[in-house]
Amino acid sequence: MKLYNTLSRTIEEFVPLNDKKVNMYTCGPTVYREIHIGNLRTYITSDILVRTLKAQGYDVTSVMNITDVGHFRFSSDINKVIDPVMQEAKETGKSPLEISRKYTDIFLKDAKKVGIIPADFYPRATDHIGDMIELIEVLLEKGFAYIAEGNVYFDVKKFKDYGKLSGNTLDKMESLMEAVRVSVETDKNDSADFALWKKAEPDRVMKWDSPWGQGVPGWHIECSAMAQKTLQMLTLDIHTGGEDLIFPHHEDEIAQSEAASGQPFVKHWTHTNFLLVDSEKMSRSKRYVYTVEDLEKKKFSPLAFRYLTFMTHYRSKMNFTWEGLEAAQSALDKLYETAASLPNPQGGVLKFEAKFEDALNNDLNMPQAVSVLWEMVRSKNPKGQIAASLYKMDEVLGLSIKDKALELVNIPQGVLEMVSERVKLRRDRKYNAADLIRAKIERMGYVLEDTKDSSRILRKI
Known part of the structure; x- marks a missing residue:
C-alpha cells in the first residue's frame, strides 16, 4: 500500500514497524458540542484506512482520544478565550464531566451512523492526567521545559527539529513574529513556546494538583501521553487527523514526544483536507456548520454522507452541497436496490476485486475505488459473483450494502x-x-x- 506521508511530503510505501501489526492513533473530538460533518470526513478517512489495512491482513490496533478537558476557544462575540464546557455548566447547573460525557455519547452514535467501526480504545484526557504530569516531569528533567508562575512551557528552541512536519521552522516563526510583534507582557521565554501545563484560575472547577500547583494540562501534551500510554509504544506506525491539526498541534506533539523519548514519535502521518460548504469555509455565524442531526432532519441517510466523501480524494478539499448529498443518496439507494436484486453470493469477480484493491493501495483513491465498484455492478459477469465481490468491497466501504439490501427484500x-x-x-x-x-x-x-x-x-x- 502506498500512502502520502505528511512528514516526508511524498507518497511512499507503507511498511509497519512490526511485520503485520499496525498501531494507529487518531486525534478524536473535543467534546464541548456536537461534531460537524467536517470532523466526520476526517474520521471516515481514518476508518477507511483501518478497514483497508485489516482487509489486507494487518492486525490493527486503533486508538482515538476523547478530549474532555481544556476546551478553550476564542469567542469573537466577546473577544476573549473561553471554555464552552464551563460556560454550559454554569448555564445548566450540570458538572463539566456530565456535559463532556453527553457530547461523547452523541459523537459515538454519530460515528456509528456514518459507518465508522469503533476504535479499540477511546482514552479520555481526564483519565490520563497522571500520565501527562509524568511526561512533563521528564521534559523538565531533560531541560526541554521550564516553569513560569505556575505554568510549564516547552522550550521550542531546545528542540532543533521543530517544524519538520509543518515547515514552520524556528527561523520562519521568528521572522513572522518580528513582522507582527506586539507589546504584550508574557511569562514565556519565547512567543513560540507552548504550554504543557496551565495554572488554574481560582474559580475554575476542572483542575488537578501537580508539582507546580493546581492547573490543567496543555492541549498537545494530552495526545502524546495518551498515545504512548495506550499503545505502549514510543513510536507509532500511523497518526491521523485533520489538516488543520498539522500546526501547531501535531508539530508540538512531535516536539514534546521526541524530546522526552529520544525516539521518532510517528513513522507515517496522514491528514485529511478541509470540508467546505457551498464553496465557503464552515461558519456557525452563517449557519454553515452541519451535523448528522441536520442531515437526518432533511431525511438523508448518514451513510449517504459517507458515500459523498468517497467522491473526493481525502487530500483534496471537499465541497459539501445539499444537491451533492441528494445525488449521493440517489446513487446509494440505487446500489442497495441493485444488491437486493442479486442472487446469493458465490465466488467473486477477481478482476474487479484486484482493481478495487489497486485503487485503495494508490493512496486511498476512493473516487477510483467507487468507479470500479459501479463498473463491476454494470458488467456482464454472473450475478452471484458480482454479489460476492460487492459484499467483499463493502468490508472496506462500510456502506452496509448487504444489510440494507436485506431490508429492502425484507426476507427473514x-x-x-x-x-x-x-x-x-x-x-x-x-x-x-x-x-x-x-x-x-x-x-x-x-x-x-x-x-x-x-x-x-x-x-x-
Whole structure:
C-alpha cells in the first residue's frame, strides 16, 4: 500500500514497524458540542484506512482520544478565550464531566451512523492526567521545559527539529513574529513556546494538583501521553487527523514526544483536507456548520454522507452541497436496490476485486475505488459473483450494502438460510431434497428463480 506521508511530503510505501501489526492513533473530538460533518470526513478517512489495512491482513490496533478537558476557544462575540464546557455548566447547573460525557455519547452514535467501526480504545484526557504530569516531569528533567508562575512551557528552541512536519521552522516563526510583534507582557521565554501545563484560575472547577500547583494540562501534551500510554509504544506506525491539526498541534506533539523519548514519535502521518460548504469555509455565524442531526432532519441517510466523501480524494478539499448529498443518496439507494436484486453470493469477480484493491493501495483513491465498484455492478459477469465481490468491497466501504439490501427484500434470515441450503443440495445433485425446500419456501410467500449455480429469491406479488 502506498500512502502520502505528511512528514516526508511524498507518497511512499507503507511498511509497519512490526511485520503485520499496525498501531494507529487518531486525534478524536473535543467534546464541548456536537461534531460537524467536517470532523466526520476526517474520521471516515481514518476508518477507511483501518478497514483497508485489516482487509489486507494487518492486525490493527486503533486508538482515538476523547478530549474532555481544556476546551478553550476564542469567542469573537466577546473577544476573549473561553471554555464552552464551563460556560454550559454554569448555564445548566450540570458538572463539566456530565456535559463532556453527553457530547461523547452523541459523537459515538454519530460515528456509528456514518459507518465508522469503533476504535479499540477511546482514552479520555481526564483519565490520563497522571500520565501527562509524568511526561512533563521528564521534559523538565531533560531541560526541554521550564516553569513560569505556575505554568510549564516547552522550550521550542531546545528542540532543533521543530517544524519538520509543518515547515514552520524556528527561523520562519521568528521572522513572522518580528513582522507582527506586539507589546504584550508574557511569562514565556519565547512567543513560540507552548504550554504543557496551565495554572488554574481560582474559580475554575476542572483542575488537578501537580508539582507546580493546581492547573490543567496543555492541549498537545494530552495526545502524546495518551498515545504512548495506550499503545505502549514510543513510536507509532500511523497518526491521523485533520489538516488543520498539522500546526501547531501535531508539530508540538512531535516536539514534546521526541524530546522526552529520544525516539521518532510517528513513522507515517496522514491528514485529511478541509470540508467546505457551498464553496465557503464552515461558519456557525452563517449557519454553515452541519451535523448528522441536520442531515437526518432533511431525511438523508448518514451513510449517504459517507458515500459523498468517497467522491473526493481525502487530500483534496471537499465541497459539501445539499444537491451533492441528494445525488449521493440517489446513487446509494440505487446500489442497495441493485444488491437486493442479486442472487446469493458465490465466488467473486477477481478482476474487479484486484482493481478495487489497486485503487485503495494508490493512496486511498476512493473516487477510483467507487468507479470500479459501479463498473463491476454494470458488467456482464454472473450475478452471484458480482454479489460476492460487492459484499467483499463493502468490508472496506462500510456502506452496509448487504444489510440494507436485506431490508429492502425484507426476507427473514431463516428463509435465506433455507435458500443457501437448497443451493448446496442442487450443487450435490440432491434434487428431491432441494424441491422439498423450494416448496416450503414458496408456501411461505416467496418465489425462487434458479440460475445455473445460484438462486434469486423474491416476494410473491
